[in-house]
Amino acid sequence: MPSLVNTLIEQVRGGRRRSIGQLITRVENGDVAAKEVLRELYRDTGRAHVVGVTGPPGTGKSTLVNEIAKTLRRQKKSVAIVAVDPSSPFSGGALLGDRIRMRDLSGDEGVFIRSMATRGSLGGLARATSDVVGILDAAAFDVIIVETVGAGQAEVDIARAAHTVIVIESPGMGDEIQTIKAGILETADILVVNKADRPGADRTVKALRAMLQMGASSGPLRHHGQIMATSANPDGAESAQPGWIPSVYETIATEGKGVEAVVETVRSHMSYLNSSGELAKRELAQSRRKIDAMLQEAFTARLNNAVEPTEMERIVAAVAERRLDPYSAVEQLLNGVPM
Ligand SMILES: Nc1nc2c(ncn2[C@@H]2O[C@H](COP(=O)(O)OP(=O)(O)OP(=O)(O)O)[C@@H](O)[C@H]2O)c(=O)[nH]1
Ligand SMILES: [Mg+2]
Numbered sequence: 136m137p138s139l140v141n142t143l144i145e146q147v148r149g150g151r152r153r154s155i156g157q158l159i160t161r162v163e164n165g166d167v168a169a170k171e172v173l174r175e176l177y178r179d180t181g182r183a184h185v186v187g188v189t190g191p192p193g194t195g196k197s198t199l200v201n202e203i204a205k206t207l208r209r210q211k212k213s214v215a216i217v218a219v220d221p222s223s224p225f226s227g228g229a230l231l232g233d234r235i236r237m238r239d240l241s242g243d244e245g246v247f248i249r250s251m252a253t254r255g256s257l258g259g260l261a262r263a264t265s266d267v268v269g270i271l272d273a274a275a276f277d278v279i280i281v282e283t284v285g286a287g288q289a290e291v292d293i294a295r296a297a298h299t300v301i302v303i304e305s306p307g308m309g310d311e312i313q314t315i316k317a318g319i320l321e322t323a324d325i326l327v328v329n330k331a332d333r334p335g336a337d338r339t340v341k342a343l344r345a346m347l348q349m350g351a352s353s354g355p356l357r358h359h360g361q362i363m364a365t366s367a368n369p370d371g372a373e374s375a376q377p378g379w380i381p382s383v384y385e386t387i388a389t390e391g392k393g394v395e396a397v398v399e400t401v402r403s404h405m406s407y408l409n410s411s412g413e414l415a416k417r418e419l420a421q422s423r424r425k426i427d428a429m430l431q432e433a434f435t436a437r438l439n440n441a442v443e444p445t446e447m448e449r450i451v452a453a454v455a456e457r458r459l460d461p462y463s464a465v466e467q468l469l470n471g472v473p474m
Contacts, residue, residue: 140171147172148179150274152247159249162266173266179273181418183215184405187297188282189290189319194305195329196282198388201239204246205391206398207278213245215276219264219283219293220252247276261292262428268296294322296421298414299404301325301397304343306335320346323381324404327397331385343383379407434472441472 146154161169186203188196197218204214240246251264264281271279281297283290294300302323320326326347328339382400386393408414450468453459 140168140175143168143172144175147176147270147274152244155247155270155274156249158270159251159267162263162270163251169266173269176269176273179275180269181272183268183272183276183279184299184401185268185272185279185281185297186401187294187300187322188280188303189284189294189300189322190303190327191305192284194303195386195388196284196303199303199327199329199386199394199397200280200282202386202388202391202394203280203398203401204240206394208240208243208245210398211245212277213275215247215271215274215279216249217264217267217271217279217281218248218250219260219281219290220250247271247274261296262432264293265296265425291319291322294319296424298408298417299324299401301327301401303327303329304339305330306333306339324379325397325400326381326383327386327393328383329386329388331393332387332390336385340383340385347381347383378411378413379404437472438468442468 143154143158147158158169158172162173188200188203190196200216200218204216207214240248249267251260251267268279268281281293283293300322302319302325304327306328320343326343328336328343330336384393384397384400386397388394405414408417447468450459450464454461454464
């Protein structure tokens with residue numbers, strides 16, 4: 136009889152929705168069997184185009200993602216959507232955006248939609264999201280769209296794990312300032328001003344263009360020559376991807392307007408990543424980050440296993456009271472952790 140793990144692996148590879156859903160739930164719950172499946176599926180990953188969509192709350196991300204998915208379906212591409220909601224304690228279910236989407240996209244075998252919510256730390260959410268993307272990749276979806284609310288570092292991390300990052304703004308309300316604060320603009324490959332039917336859209340577009348140029352031209356001069364040498368982009372000094380200049384698009388997601396141009400740019404961004412060698416560089420950087428994060432997680436788990444909480448408190452108090460220096464404390468703790 137095939138084991139549970141083998142069955143899951145085969146069914147996920149075959150794109151069976153129920154099994155994909157089950158495996159994702161196992162990942163969210165930190166199930167040990169899930170880890171074994173992920174290990175086996177890893178070699179089937181690296182084929183999908185992962186697109187991150189982020190931006191301030193309510194800018195129309197879900198509506199636009201829905202429209203992007205519909206456009207991709209017309210091009211016969213299969214699409215998986217992962218909606219990450221850091222503010223919601225619910226998961227796997229019906230967030231508002233998904234209910235809207237379900238109406239349009241449900242019943243289509245080429246679309247898979249899943250919500251993920253915070254369980255414990257946000258770092259954990261970033262890890263779980265990356266595992267879920269891996270599952271959908273192994274299940275052979277052509278495009279995987281990860282929607283996050285661009286509000287904090289964890290969301291930036293989740294977006295950074297994508298090949299192509301779309302940052303969405305909407306007119307007014309000082310949204311663009313929110314974005315700058317979170318450092319999200321720097322991660323953008325494509326900028327979208329949605330709700331272009333609203334007054335002030337032109338101003339938001341101009342503001343974003345100005346910010347892009349400021350970011351590009353205020354780069355440290357000492358980097359300039361080096362970047363010029365590797366890039367066709369004359370003001371790419373601050374750009375995360377020399378050679379690719381993010382452009383600003385206007386959309387009215389509720390009417391599907393402007394969406395095709397965005398989808399076309401998503402496609403050409405992947406061509407750029409491929410032809411410039413940037414894709415391989417990103418894969419290296421992402422693999423390094425993933426290993427780093429997993430190492431830290433594993434080490435923390437070992438440390439917590441090896442040192443009783445009361446013992447830790449005793450050491451912390453000793454350092455606070457200057458009876459012990461932190462250097463010796465760390466050495467002492469390290470000696471107690473089996474390697
Ligand atoms: N006028 C106008 N309204 C829009 C447009 N796109 C989305 N909306 C509306 O804006 C509201 C928020 O849309 P969502 O797609 O849920 O926005 P979101 O960014 O996913 O929201 P969160 O996930 O909660 O951050 C909804 O009422 C949409 O109908 C647009 O182009 N024009
Ligand atoms: Mg949403």
